[in-house]
Amino acid sequence: FGEGSAEQLVTFDNIAAAIAAYQRSATFVASPWATYVRGDNAAIPDAAKRGALFFFRTTAQGGAQCSACHTGDTLTNERHHALGFPQVGPGKGDGAGNDDFGRGRETPVALDRYRFRTPSLLNVELTAPYGHSGAYVDLDAVVAHYVVPDATISAYLAGRTWCRSLPQFAAQPDCLAWAADVTRNTNAAMEQMRAIRASVPGDAMPVVDPDVITSAAASDITAFLRTLTDPCLRDRSCFGRWIPAPADAPDSHQLNAVDANGRAL
Secondary structure: OOOOHHHOOOOOOHHHHHHHHHHHOOOOOOOOHHHOOOOOOOOOOOHHHHHHHHHHHHHOOOOOOHHOOOOOOOOOOEEEEEEEOOOOOOOOOOOOEEOOHHHHHOOHHHOOEEEOOHHHHHHHHOOOOOOOOOOOOOHHHHHHHHHHHHHHHHHHHHHHHHHHOOOOHHHHOOHHHHHHHHHHHHHHHHHHHHHHHHHHHHHHHOOOOOOOHHHHHHHHHHHHHHHHHHHHHHHHHHHHOOOHHHHHOOOOOOOOOOOOOEEEE
């Protein structure tokens, strides 16, 4: 920004420009999948290629029709959809007080309840837990939800899965006390998903044939999703360039994230 006093240089416009430059630099899209679609057929394994076919084909073509919502370069249509994902956590104050109506919190439209924005799938392998409430711990569980949602949700609720597999809940001694609320809210979200399938099928989660999208096919889809990861994000020596070192902090208030084992993220 050149020379000048703090009053001249530290302006709203300069702050916005600096932040924007930082954000533009942190675009991690050099994935194996990107290399593959540019013509390098050896960039991804055969399992991921099979998974991509299931991902992009419609259900009529024998696919899972994932690309109906996860579309474009960022693999999202940026729209809101009701998927019946588990409703865990404190919610947003909706329903009985601990539910989350999603898009329905912002509009008066009844069919907007339990709709949540379609996320980008770029680098999705590294962004667990999944779903608007972080209910699923791995990609396999998410893919299973799309293929056999009723069975997946039934097993999730019966096994009190959020209390066993999610660190943010497992440490709560009263986690199981929320089971009735989680069950009620999740079943309501599933009912909404079914209602939209019946009334607006073109805007609903696809009905996938589990005889076509078998466990092997689901595994291939997960293999495809892993090819969306930029290798830089697997290597701290690479992505660490975007993380200010503690010594670079202007004060003592920088938060340095660590994992469950105390290792720097």
